[in-house]
Amino acid sequence: MLDINNLSVSYKSQGNLVTALGPVSMKIAPGDIYAVIGPSGCGKSTLLNVLSGIIKDYQGEVKLNGEQLSPKKHNIGFIPQNFGLLPWKNVQKNCTLALKIKGKALDSSINERIDYIQNKLDIYSLRNRYPNELSGGQKQRVSIARAFIMNPDLLLMDEPFSALDALTREEAQELFIDIWNKYKTTTVFVTHSIEEAIYMGKRIVIMSHCPGTIVKTIDNPLFNTEHLRESEEYLKLSSQLRTIIKKGWKI
Numbered sequence: 001m002l003d004i005n006n007l008s009v010s011y012k013s014q015g016n017l018v019t020a021l022g023p024v025s026m027k028i029a030p031g032d033i034y035a036v037i038g039p040s041g042c043g044k045s046t047l048l049n050v051l052s053g054i055i056k057d058y059q060g061e062v063k064l065n066g067e068q069l070s071p072k073k074h075n076i077g078f079i080p081q082n083f084g085l086l087p088w089k090n091v092q093k094n095c096t097l098a099l100k101i102k103g104k105a106l107d108s109s110i111n112e113r114i115d116y117i118q119n120k121l122d123i124y125s126l127r128n129r130y131p132n133e134l135s136g137g138q139k140q141r142v143s144i145a146r147a148f149i150m151n152p153d154l155l156l157m158d159e160p161f162s163a164l165d166a167l168t169r170e171e172a173q174e175l176f177i178d179i180w181n182k183y184k185t186t187t188v189f190v191t192h193s194i195e196e197a198i199y200m201g202k203r204i205v206i207m208s209h210c211p212g213t214i215v216k217t218i219d220n221p222l223f224n225t226e227h228l229r230e231s232e233e234y235l236k237l238s239s240q241l242r243t244i245i246k247k248g249w250k251i
């Protein structure tokens, strides 16, 4: 269980403290995917930076499985907006980097997991390539593979598909859900795309403009539905969300 209680973050700006996020509270059960949707600048990346341990100076409480969240104690996977691959390491080394940092030996069960995930994401044959020899979609798939290979307690994604063209994005979203269905990793991702939130979020959290607070949390009835993008329910839910978002974002 990820328990975020009255979290707020302020940044120093020209000598003043300016609140960028919060207060926000949410409880995320194991095996949930939360889609956090909010306007640009509302504090989405700030929220993920707290959860990933990059920001340590915050108010409120963040606990994972009853203990204060810490990247040292917990295994936290992070897929950043620009994929975060190290350009001087090949695909295989990028995929196993987190395991190496955590000092995990590549035993046969981990190797099996690596092979399975790389095959599933269709990057097995790219193992020896370097990031500059990959397309955007391929980099994205390596980044997803790396996150699942480390078997995280919590997976975070910051607008992970926004750099991809529309069709590559849809394919990447489908692959993500496919592999997520096998491992059911607790995930929080932020997005500004309603479509992405409906396609990938089991629950959808709508945030206000800056400093972001939660306007509404919705159980997504369409999560894990097949042929979603063509369905009438999908269009209906998008338009409902648009209405709530417009109110919250005061557009």
Ligand SMILES: Nc1ncnc2c1ncn2[C@@H]1O[C@H](COP(=O)(O)OP(=O)(O)O)[C@@H](O)[C@H]1O
Binding pocket: 011, 012, 013, 020, 038, 039, 040, 041, 042, 043, 044, 045, 046, 047, 210
């Ligand atoms: N390091 C920083 N110093 C000062 N202000 C920041 C810093 N990072 C972000 N901000 C401000 O905090 C607010 C939230 O930023 P961010 O979390 O990046 O929003 P989002 O990801 O939703 O676009 C914005 O107003 C932004 O300008």
Ligand SMILES: [Mg+2]
Binding pocket: 044, 045, 046, 158
């Ligand atoms: Mg951001």
